[in-house]
Amino acid sequence: MKARKWILMQQFDGFPKLTDLKLVEEDLPSLKDDEILIEALFLSLDPYMRPFSKALPDGSTMIGTQVAKVVESKNSDFPVGTMVIADCGWRDRSVLSPKTTKIQKMWDTGKHSPSLSLGLVGMPGQSAYVGLLTICNPQPGETIFVNSSAGIVGAIVGQIGKIKGCRVIGCAGTVEKCKEVKEQYGFDYVFNYKTCNLNEALRTAAPNGIDCYFDNVGGQMSVEVIFNHLNQKGRIACCGNLSAYNAKEQQTGPLFFFEFVRKELKMEGFMIYSYEEKLPAASAQLLKWHDEGKLKINEVVVDGFENMPQAFIDFLRGSYNGKVVIKA
Amino acid sequence: MKARKWILMQQFDGFPKLTDLKLVEEDLPSLKDDEILIEALFLSLDPYMRPFSKALPDGSTMIGTQVAKVVESKNSDFPVGTMVIADCGWRDRSVLSPKTTKIQKMWDTGKHSPSLSLGLVGMPGQSAYVGLLTICNPQPGETIFVNSSAGIVGAIVGQIGKIKGCRVIGCAGTVEKCKEVKEQYGFDYVFNYKTCNLNEALRTAAPNGIDCYFDNVGGQMSVEVIFNHLNQKGRIACCGNLSAYNAKEQQTGPLFFFEFVRKELKMEGFMIYSYEEKLPAASAQLLKWHDEGKLKINEVVVDGFENMPQAFIDFLRGSYNGKVVIKA
Numbered sequence: 335m336k337a338r339k340w341i342l343m344q345q346f347d348g349f350p351k352l353t354d355l356k357l358v359e360e361d362l363p364s365l366k367d368d369e370i371l372i373e374a375l376f377l378s379l380d381p382y383m384r385p386f387s388k389a390l391p392d393g394s395t396m397i398g399t400q401v402a403k404v405v406e407s408k409n410s411d412f413p414v415g416t417m418v419i420a421d422c423g424w425r426d427r428s429v430l431s432p433k434t435t436k437i438q439k440m441w442d443t444g445k446h447s448p449s450l451s452l453g454l455v456g457m458p459g460q461s462a463y464v465g466l467l468t469i470c471n472p473q474p475g476e477t478i479f480v481n482s483s484a485g486i487v488g489a490i491v492g493q494i495g496k497i498k499g500c501r502v503i504g505c506a507g508t509v510e511k512c513k514e515v516k517e518q519y520g521f522d523y524v525f526n527y528k529t530c531n532l533n534e535a536l537r538t539a540a541p542n543g544i545d546c547y548f549d550n551v552g553g554q555m556s557v558e559v560i561f562n563h564l565n566q567k568g569r570i571a572c573c574g575n576l577s578a579y580n581a582k583e584q585q586t587g588p589l590f591f592f593e594f595v596r597k598e599l600k601m602e603g604f605m606i607y608s609y610e611e612k613l614p615a616a617s618a619q620l621l622k623w624h625d626e627g628k629l630k631i632n633e634v635v636v637d638g639f640e641n642m643p644q645a646f647i648d649f650l651r652g653s654y655n656g657k658v659v660i661k662a
Numbered sequence: 663m664k665a666r667k668w669i670l671m672q673q674f675d676g677f678p679k680l681t682d683l684k685l686v687e688e689d690l691p692s693l694k695d696d697e698i699l700i701e702a703l704f705l706s707l708d709p710y711m712r713p714f715s716k717a718l719p720d721g722s723t724m725i726g727t728q729v730a731k732v733v734e735s736k737n738s739d740f741p742v743g744t745m746v747i748a749d750c751g752w753r754d755r756s757v758l759s760p761k762t763t764k765i766q767k768m769w770d771t772g773k774h775s776p777s778l779s780l781g782l783v784g785m786p787g788q789s790a791y792v793g794l795l796t797i798c799n800p801q802p803g804e805t806i807f808v809n810s811s812a813g814i815v816g817a818i819v820g821q822i823g824k825i826k827g828c829r830v831i832g833c834a835g836t837v838e839k840c841k842e843v844k845e846q847y848g849f850d851y852v853f854n855y856k857t858c859n860l861n862e863a864l865r866t867a868a869p870n871g872i873d874c875y876f877d878n879v880g881g882q883m884s885v886e887v888i889f890n891h892l893n894q895k896g897r898i899a900c901c902g903n904l905s906a907y908n909a910k911e912q913q914t915g916p917l918f919f920f921e922f923v924r925k926e927l928k929m930e931g932f933m934i935y936s937y938e939e940k941l942p943a944a945s946a947q948l949l950k951w952h953d954e955g956k957l958k959i960n961e962v963v964v965d966g967f968e969n970m971p972q973a974f975i976d977f978l979r980g981s982y983n984g985k986v987v988i989k990a
Contacts, residue, residue: 385920552919567936575920585917591880592713592903594931601929603922608895 553577632656881905960984
């Protein structure tokens with residue numbers, strides 16, 4: 335059985351290039367005990383792939399998650415036909431053992447496409463849910479600011495914030511995205527961070543300050559929020575750091591330790607793998623809100639495994655709105 | 663009745679100077695309903711006075727806390743003879759109403775001097791207790807790093823850490839202080855931050871990394887700890903920011919938002935006034951440990967209200983070990 339995979343030829347240096355990745359074909363081995371053969375249906379594109387690829391030796395399969403179907407099995411926990419999520423990287427077919435690769439049953443996507451288990455009810459939705467509700471713990475009437483608001487995580491954070499009775503402020507990098515965030519996702523205020531003065535925009539958006547800051551971006555935007563906009567006992571959930579992923583140099587800025595003392599701020603970075611006990615309920619709630627029309631998402635499906643590197647580059651450039659998946 | 667007070671003539675600019683403060687005598691008014699007249703026994707010197715004085719208009723009484731005795735009273739909650747802690751600033755006698763000034767009954771100091779209610783069982787001890795146990799939540803076997811370890815807060819943090827079964831690392835700025843931290847307070851490892859390479863010292867002190875960082879200092883030391891020494895899920899309690907209090911320029915350094923995501927770090931600034939429900943038990947436990955010989959402190963008593971500015975300057979220069987109080 336043939337399989338294809340994308341390997342990282344060398345570490346990305348600054349913005350990823352097509353030549354950093356190479357499509358390779360290989361023969362798959364026959365199954366040993368406990369192993370399964372899976373075929374990818376959808377592969378996920380996520381920002382974390384950029385920074386976490388730094389840990390890969392040159393020539394490794396590029397990291398990533400997919401929804402796949404078990405097509406052969408020597409593992410009774412994963413019989414043929416089982417839909418799984420597998421962290422096996424950019425591969426169209428894979429022979430895997432659950433002992434060495436993280437594989438789990440697909441999250442329930444109800445009447446919707448299984449691709450939603452990479453978005454709404456998968457890692458991005460769960461990150462929004464856990465990060466906002468557990469780390470920021472917003473109270474009704476409080477103000478939430480979430481950046482990268484047209485992305486899947488930001489869009490879900492903002493809509494959960496509205497469900498919880500908060501004022502929700504967002505930002506995005508194009509007029510079209512801002513329109514979507516305001517009109518489709520129902521944020522109270524959205525600004526284009528590329529064309530506005532950040533301090534003025536946040537003063538206008540949050541005249542009484544920000545209580546919860548869900549941060550997908552980091553960098554100078556976060557510095558500005560910490561120094562000038564967070565209220566006493568403000569909470570920051572650090573989910574991502576988009577502003578730095580393709581930077582060649584370490585970002586610098588003013589140190590804000592005293593702001594933490596003075597304003598009793600809390601900042602916490604998180605990954606959902608540390609909240610496994612909360613994830614089933616999170617996914618079920620997200621699906622329920624979606625089916626009730628309270629939680630909208632935008633999914634972009636790019637066709638063809640062979641187009642994955644270009645889609646990744648476009649994704650990092652901000653060319654898509656919402657969740658991007660590759661249809662294998 | 664005459665009273666003396668120290669007023670802040672103008673904002674401190676960089677390191678405080680004697681001429682920034684002026685001793686003023688005034689006539690106290692007679693008591694109105696609800697008011698009390700108190701006489702200071704001991705006045706506290708604390709690092710927070712430096713940054714928080716920035717909020718004072720020129721000519722204000724310098725901020726600070728004292729242990730005092732009620733000598734006249736028109737308030738049945740505070741009869742004559744009551745020992746109180748009052749946040750009424752650098753004054754030897756004061757007419758106060760509990761409605762406008764924070765006044766509370768003195769914390770129990772057992773068989774010891776009432777001055778301990780400004781140190782061991784007062785704000786510094788409570789800060790150490792709450793910050794370490796509530797925010798850092800150290801587990802037996804974990805490694806704690808606390809800086810400014812010869813100061814009252816650092817010394818107590820380290821000793822609580824030892825009581826809780828942790829490895830405790832400290833630092834101080836003189837050979838003598840380091841000796842005291844190691845020998846009197848029983849830290850596992852202490853280094854002189856003024857003469858060592860910080861990264862190497864922490865590598866040697868904490869070869870398995872740091873789990874809990876109780877930060878009294880901020881600045882480059884904290885940056886170093888965050889980037890190179892904190893373990894996955896490390897916790898930072900921001901108690902103070904000594905490195906910046908007398909700096910004329912905003913400190914800058916590398917931004918560390920991605921470290922928070924990658925290592926799932928938590929950082930929280932705190933002030934004990936937000937933990938009032940925990941303070942009585944904290945003070946009682948601290949006193950008990952002290953009486954059992956498990957928690958040692960060093961108290962420096964400087965004689966004379968008139969010497970308070972010089973003592974404050976010496977204190978900020980690091981000339982004292984442990985808690986400094988002024989005997990009025």
